Amino acid sequence: MVKRSETTARLDDAARAGWLYYVAGRTQDEIASSMGISRQSAQRLVSLAVAERLIKVRLDHPIAACLELANAVRNKYGLRQVDIVPSDPGAGAATVGIAEAAAAEIERWLKKTDPIVLAVGTGRTLKATVDQLPAIECINHRIVSLTGNIAPDGSAAYYNVIFSMADAVKARHFPMPLPVLVTSAEERETLHAQQLVRSTLDMSAQADVTFVGIGELGIDGPLCVDGFLEKGEMMELMDNGAVGEICGWIFDSEGKLLDNPINERVASAPIPSRETSVVIGIGKGKRKMKAIKAAVTGHQINGLITDEEVAEYLLT
Amino acid sequence: MVKRSETTARLDDAARAGWLYYVAGRTQDEIASSMGISRQSAQRLVSLAVAERLIKVRLDHPIAACLELANAVRNKYGLRQVDIVPSDPGAGAATVGIAEAAAAEIERWLKKTDPIVLAVGTGRTLKATVDQLPAIECINHRIVSLTGNIAPDGSAAYYNVIFSMADAVKARHFPMPLPVLVTSAEERETLHAQQLVRSTLDMSAQADVTFVGIGELGIDGPLCVDGFLEKGEMMELMDNGAVGEICGWIFDSEGKLLDNPINERVASAPIPSRETSVVIGIGKGKRKMKAIKAAVTGHQINGLITDEEVAEYLLT
DNA sequence: CCCACCATTGAGTAATTGCCCATGAGCAAA
DNA sequence: TTTGCTCATGGGCAATTACTCAATGGTGGG
Incomplete structure (x- = not known):
């Protein structure tokens, strides 16, 4: 031998x-x-x-690919949490899949017994998400909105996410009685100084977890479509390198908040700390790819719920 | 949604x-x-x-002892291909190990790009094998059953291997709409002359690779347990020197098909050519040793997947 | 030949997992 | 509505596995 x-x-x-x-x-x-x-x-x-990797384990199930992608994305961008849902090749709505996944994630947080503060942004994706929430009683938790609920024309905003959420979830909830955009930095100071607004802002800063949509820019993007910005303003922003927004805060392809007049007029609460809390961005689709990549690159968020298509883009 | x-x-x-x-x-x-x-x-x-077999484990290492045994067995019996898996000393199921190895081998064939015809027999071992198959799309290949899928009592046969396989593997599949044993040689002629059966038989004769279980005889063997043969018939067969069967074809210790009334009633397709195709037998365990030795001796098969214990017996 | 060094071993122990059981929610039939 | 059934759930505990550490033995250099 x-x-x-x-x-x-x-x-x-x-x-x-x-x-x-x-x-x-x-x-x-x-x-x-x-x-x-x-x-x-x-x-x-x-x-x-x-x-020595002599033992090979593999998972024979469609979601295996999603889990692999999630792991890769989490490591590459240093995120705390990543959920990838399968892409639905047959077009379909922009929220199919991620809304359910995000709702499940919200539910997990709300089922905790220790009281938490949960902050939410606004937008179509988030609206679709809260529509997926089951009825839960969780009187110990507080839900706070990061963005104003008053539209440019003075009416209540289109996606009153926090009220829809309160319909399903019996918890104390704190809307932000402000417009999304004010006319000047000074006005923002004044409004934010109000006692009621002040306390809501303070609460949002203590959020344990935050769920926000990720908006793309462009004349078809939410800021334009919903009338917050004029087409001309949008073009100028994009010329200055803006690629996306979260709660109205506009950032460039590095994920850095832009130092420009629009951001000075955003009345939203600052995005809660990514050092001490979990901030989960939700979004998918080709149009949002650049915005999502910027958001994770610049650590505007430290958690992500998206689909396979975007995940693969993030890994290129 | x-x-x-x-x-x-x-x-x-x-x-x-x-x-x-x-x-x-x-x-x-x-x-x-x-x-x-x-x-x-x-x-x-x-x-x-x-x-639910979502998790598949495989060992990616040639264990030297098994390799040496495989080589020795291949040379001694002139086989094309031999796979030996480690013996599990602690009893255990009769299919642990070889089912995984056989599934891996089937997978290798199915991953070929050129269209192939893959023939399968039936039995517990083969059922355990196809249960280990991952989901594969291979619409270019065809899978054909060598044996009937109708049990003695008229119901569908116990181990509908080809249908289980089709669940995992998306390929065209051709069951054999016949009983395993018919009542006479004449009935077999009639049935085999049917157009549908004819074409399936023709296809099986063109198989590029075949996977069959190797059955031992005896009152505890599959033919008796599953009700194809009466205890008396079995005793008589064994008195005449029968030691094993493949797809119902009964052979003696030399591996020669017996010239007796039972073999005239077997409705299975003939085992595809060992000259022009690969026919892999799968089986292990003390009870099958004699049958396996006979099958390789008589060249009923030209490939073998078994365990160390049987391999050592084959070399004595 | 001796000693320092390092890998390997087995004992002991902490961590993790698997299983049984009581409980209660959900649901269908009466 | 009540009753009875099924089944998922989580607590508790035993089995199993992973880790730590001191002892052993083998090896190479001095």
Whole structure:
């Protein structure tokens, strides 16, 4: 018989032990006695087999790809949490899939027993998300809106996310009685100084978890469509490098908030700390790709719920 | 929104939990908190993923001892291909190990780009094998059954291997709409002359590769247990020197097909040519040793997947 | 030949997992 | 509505596995 090197022989043993453990399903005790070694040595061989990647495990299920992508995205951008849902190739609404996933995530937070502060932004995606929420009683938690609920024309805003949410979730909720955009930085100061607004802003800063939509810019983007910005203003913003917005805060392709007149007029609360809390962005679709990439690059968010298509783009 | 069934959603969760556990290496506690469920539920999901065969484990290492045995067996009996898996000393099911190995071999064939015809027999071993197959799309290939799918009592046969296989593998598949045993040689002629049967038989004769179980005889053997033969018939067969069967074709210890009334009533397709195609027998265990030795001796098969124990017996 | 060094071992122990059981929610039939 | 059934749930506990550490033994340099 050919003399084999010591390490090769050891790997053979590891392979045998790993086979007996994972494929044949024996316990390490049984393996030890059948191979004539101690239980601890059997354990070492099994872990060696794993460490040397002799044992290949694979998941035979459609969501396997999503989980792989989620892991890769989380590592690449240093995010706390990533959920990837399967892409629906057949077009469909821009919120199919992620709304359900985001609702499930919100539910997980609301089911905690310790009281939490949950902050929400606004937008179509978030509206679709809260529409997926089941009825829950959670009187210990507080829900606070980051953005104003008054539209440019003075009416209540289109996507009154926080009220829809309160319909389903019985929790104390705190809307932001402000417009989304005010006319000047000074006006914002004045409004934010009001006692009622002040306390809501303070609460939002203490949010344990935040769910926000990620908006793309462009004349078809939400800021224009919903009348917050004129087409001309939008073009100028984009010329200055703006690619996306969260709660109205406009950022460039690096994810840095732009230092421009529009951002000075945003009345929304600042996005809660990504150091001390979880801020989950929700969005999918080709049009939002650039905005999403910027948001995760610049750490405007530290959690993401999106689809396979966007995940793959983020990994290129 | 697409309504998904409850069981589908549960399988999705099971897949996720299984992935986190086996691929990502998280503990069940971590999985539980990240999925918002109790540890016990997480444990249940993980075992569900295993029970539903979503998790596939394979050993990616040539164990030297098995390789040497395989080489020796291949040379001694002039086989084209031999796979030996480690023996599991602690009894265990009769298919542990070889089912995984055979599934991997089938997968290799199905991944070919050129269209192939793959023929399968039936039996417990083959059923366990196809249960290990992952989902594959291979619309270019054809899968044909060598044996009838009608049991003695007229019901569909116990191990509808080809249908289970078609569940996992999306390929055209051709069952054999016949009983396994008919009442006379004349009836067999008549049935085989039917157009539908004829074309399936022709296809099986063109198989590029064939996977068959190797059955032992005896009152505990499959032919008796499954009610194809009476105890008396079996005793008589064994008195005449029969030791094993493949697809119902009964052979003696030399591997020669017996010239007796039973073989005249076997409605299965002939075993495809060992000259021009690969015919792989699958089986292990003490009880099958004689049958396996006979099959390789008489060249009923030209490929073998078995375990160390049988391999050593074959070399004595 | 001796000693320092390092890998390996087995004992002990902490962590993790698997399983049983009581409980209660959900649901169908009466 | 009540009753009875099924099944998922989480607590508790035993089995199993992973890790730490001191002891052992083998090896190479001095």
